[in-house]
Amino acid sequence: MTGGELTRPYRILLVEDHLPDILLVRRVLKPNDDVQLVVVRDGITALDYLDKRPPYESASRPDLILLDLNLPRKDGREVLIEIKANPGLRRIPVLIIGSSVEPSSSELSGFESDDNGHSSVLHRPHRLARLQTLIESIREFWVEPALSPWHSSEVAEA
Numbered sequence: 001m002t003g004g005e006l007t008r009p010y011r012i013l014l015v016e017d018h019l020p021d022i023l024l025v026r027r028v029l030k031p032n033d034d035v036q037l038v039v040v041r042d043g044i045t046a047l048d049y050l051d052k053r054p055p056y057e058s059a060s061r062p063d064l065i066l067l068d069l070n071l072p073r074k075d076g077r078e079v080l081i082e083i084k085a086n087p088g089l090r091r092i093p094v095l096i097i098g099s100s101v102e103p104s105s106s107e108l109s110g111f112e113s114d115d116n117g118h119s120s121v122l123h124r125p126h127r128l129a130r131l132q133t134l135i136e137s138i139r140e141f142w143v144e145p146a147l148s149p150w151h152s153s154e155v156a157e158a
Helices: 018-030 042-051 074-085 126-149
Strands: 010-016 033-038 063-067 094-098 118-124
Touching: 010 018, 010 042, 018 033, 018 126, 033 042, 033 074, 042 074, 074 094
Parallel strands: 010 033, 010 063, 063 094, 094 118
Antiparallel strands: none
8 A cells, every 4th residue: 555545454333233234234345454344233332342441442443333223232323422422433434324214314413414523324225235235335435435545644544
């Protein structure tokens, strides 16, 4: 890698409890030396990972969080509130992927984007092919630009 390319893998934290969706995301994002995908399956574990609580003391800060809303133990909405309230985490982009919310949901107003980081609500399609297209779009928009030689070197030092 040269120039502004990342000198480490692009890190994605997937917070999802539905195994078929986990497998699809893993297949489409193609984790390798350039892309690291960490999966946690509930909201409490997600916050433990992000806050580096045991057993995640050596966890790396993700570059992107893919967050399901309907999670066991702690709802995705609560996880998002805690992420955005934490100065050390609030600048991590969060893509909320849910089938039960529309992008204009009043429950999530104020989290769509702000100067402290961005969050976007993406409606999860019910058809597998459309979900695959959505995940491919995430890879094209978020991951591939970060791996390109034109990506800002500021991100590589985060």
